[in-house]
Each structure stands twice: as C-alpha cells, then as structure tokens.
Amino acid sequence: MYSPLLVKPMRDELTAVGFEELMSADDVDRWVGNQEGTALLVINSVCGCAAGTARPGVRLALDNATKPDRLGTVFAGQEAEATAQARAAIPQVPPSSPSMALFKNGELVHFVPRHRIEGHSVEQVAANLVNAFEEHCA
C-alpha cells in the first residue's frame, strides 16, 4: 500500500470537485442504496499509467452542463473493503481500476473500464463520459 501522504493529492483531485469519498463498505452500501437520479462512481487508483489521465478526464467531464446528480469514489489498493463492495455493486463487469460507473435510478448504464482510459488523452476520457452524461443525465 502506498503512503497516505502520496495518495492524498490523488484523492484531493476528486474531492475538490465534489466527490464523496466512500471509505467503508457501509459507506458504499448507503451511497449505492440511494437509487434516485444519476450517480457517477469512480474507482480511483495510484497507477499513473491510467489514473494519471482518469482523474483529469473526470474533472474535465464535470465541466459539462449536463452531469450526474451525485459523485462518489473509492480508492483501489487503499480502502480494500470499500472497493470490494463497490465492485460487488457492479457484478456484471470485471474488476478494473481506475474505472468509472454511471448509474441511473440504481441501474448501471455506462462503464468505462481501465483499457478505455490507459493510453487515451484527458480529452478522450472526458468525451467518453460527457457522451454518457448527455445520454443518461439530461
């Protein structure tokens, strides 16, 4: 596990734009249990190969006028219990981090796995999310 000091800026990149950090399985259950409206869950991670564009991509996407009602995040490799619970909430997709899951009324409607992030630009990651926001959050 990486040092909390090293990880903090990576957490802050998301909390600074309104993400709620889900630190426990109970936090995840409560967050996922609220099935009203639209919600974006980001499974954050340290690895710069993909997460280095994931977080800026998410931030850029949230500049879009149409966006999810709620934002939540777990940190893979840091809060193991919360991450496992978040993955359990989307059993239809393989574990992947970083990744992003968009829910509408409790149903998974869009998923961005790691391989759609790694090697892509910040703008490409954002565009993927914005397209989903426009389709599902309007």
Next chain:
Amino acid sequence: MGTFHQNKSELHGITVVVDTAGPEIYVGRCDDMDDTRVILLDVDVHRDGDNGSSKDEYVRKAAQFGVWKKHDQLVLDRAQVTSVRRLSEF
C-alpha cells in the same frame, strides 16, 4: 501525476491482446516485453472455439468491459506470439 513505472516497454501498464500461432489468445495488462518474452499481469486466456467463441468473438466481448483474470501473471514466449495490440483498438 505521472507514472511510477520507469524503464519498462512502451506498452507497460496497457491492457493488450496477445495472439499466438496456436489456439490461445491472451488479454492482460502488459508489464514488459522484449525480443524474447511478453510479461502479462491479471491475464485471461481463451482458446479458439471455447464456449463456442472464436478468437475474434472473444476479443470483441473483452473490448466492451474487460476480462475476468485467470492468472495473476504469465510470461509468454515471444516466438509463439504473432501480435500484441491494445485492447482499446478493438
């Protein structure tokens, strides 16, 4: 926030599809590769025709959401490898 992985191949950290001269095709995260081997992490392997799926069908499905890993790590003999491509290309 940059990568923490230095001195690795260009595809390090990238989820790749590794096809072989045989019936096996692999999807995993490339750790490193050189002229002799390809090292994959969190790897799924499919054999042509398994579950009624060709290699192409398997890769198309993998490209949607990813794969369920069967192996934490595999080291593949480069001589058996016919192509290494990013999963996101499919």
